[in-house]
Amino acid sequence: MKIIDLHTHLLPNVDDGSDSLSKTIEHLQVMSESGVDKVFLTPHYMLGTFTNNKEDVLRQFEILKKEAEKYMINTELVLGAEVYCDDTLLAQVKEEKLTLGKSNYVLFETSLNDISDNSKHFIYELQMNKFRPILAHPERYSYVHAHPSIVREFINRDVLIQVNASSLLGYHGRKVKEIAWRMLYKGYAHFVASDDHCRHSDYILKKAFYKVADKIDETTAELLFYHNPLKVYNNEDIQAFYVEVRGGGGSKRRKHRPWWKKLLSFVKH
Numbered sequence: 001m002k003i004i005d006l007h008t009h010l011l012p013n014v015d016d017g018s019d020s021l022s023k024t025i026e027h028l029q030v031m032s033e034s035g036v037d038k039v040f041l042t043p044h045y046m047l048g049t050f051t052n053n054k055e056d057v058l059r060q061f062e063i064l065k066k067e068a069e070k071y072m073i074n075t076e077l078v079l080g081a082e083v084y085c086d087d088t089l090l091a092q093v094k095e096e097k098l099t100l101g102k103s104n105y106v107l108f109e110t111s112l113n114d115i116s117d118n119s120k121h122f123i124y125e126l127q128m129n130k131f132r133p134i135l136a137h138p139e140r141y142s143y144v145h146a147h148p149s150i151v152r153e154f155i156n157r158d159v160l161i162q163v164n165a166s167s168l169l170g171y172h173g174r175k176v177k178e179i180a181w182r183m184l185y186k187g188y189a190h191f192v193a194s195d196d197h198c199r200h201s202d203y204i205l206k207k208a209f210y211k212v213a214d215k216i217d218e219t220t221a222e223l224l225f226y227h228n229p230l231k232v233y234n235n236e237d238i239q240a241f242y243v244e245v246r247g248g249g250g251s252k253r254r255k256h257r258p259w260w261k262k263l264l265s266f267v268k269h
């Protein structure tokens with residue numbers, strides 16, 4: 001099992017994620033042991049709340065990279081960003097290239113409560129400037145709860161969708177969990193990531209991988225946790241309507257053999 005985590009707040013002291021280098025290193029050790037091949041460090045860029053700039057973030061990133069080398073962490077660290085959709089930040093995205101690694105993919109979040117015209121303009125402008133938007137955790141937004149079909153509208157606009165592992169595992173309540181799974185079954189999710197804020201000692205992305213493999217299938221788990229994130233890393237194209245979930249719409253159907261067939265195969269051996 002290989003995993004690439006596309007969305008984390010493990011870069012110390014830049015946002016509401018990790019608040020120390022040692023905590024991040026401890027966390028990276030767990031991730032490395034869990035088979036995480038690469039991790040994107042995606043600090044918040046949100047005016048007035050987390051006023052970051054690439055230069056400062058890059059400095060922190062270099063410090064972390066050196067420390068990770070010292071501890072012989074196998075997981076590759078990749079610098080990224082999670083940008084709040086706001087026109088002022090749009091200029092910063094363009095100037096400082098606030099993308100995931102060296103790709104043109106931009107991870108963005110919206111207000112929890114509404115999708116304004118401003119957000120639509122943000123998406124449009126990104127695309128006009130050859131960036132590829134990825135919406136972070138739509139299952140957590142109340143406007144998606146009110147109108148779940150809006151997720152399909154995002155995809156129609158060529159926006160890719162990232163679902164949180166914590167949502168699939170039910171950490172944010174029944175409603176969020178239900179919407180997150182529905183998105184996976186319908187093929188409306190392109191990535192599952194941890195959005196890890198370094199608040200728990202365990203690493204939930206691996207747990208979510210096995211849940212998806214069990215409830216849907218392993219091919220889908222590999223696609224959402226590894227192959228699509230790898231395409232982002234390599235800046236390769238991902239089709240908006242790309243995810244194909246076999247037998248989607250309900251829980252995984254297992255074929256049960258009748259008892260007499262089981263008995264016959266037992267006798268044969």
Ligand SMILES: [Fe+2]
Nearest residue numbers: 007082136195
């Ligand atoms: Fe986040």
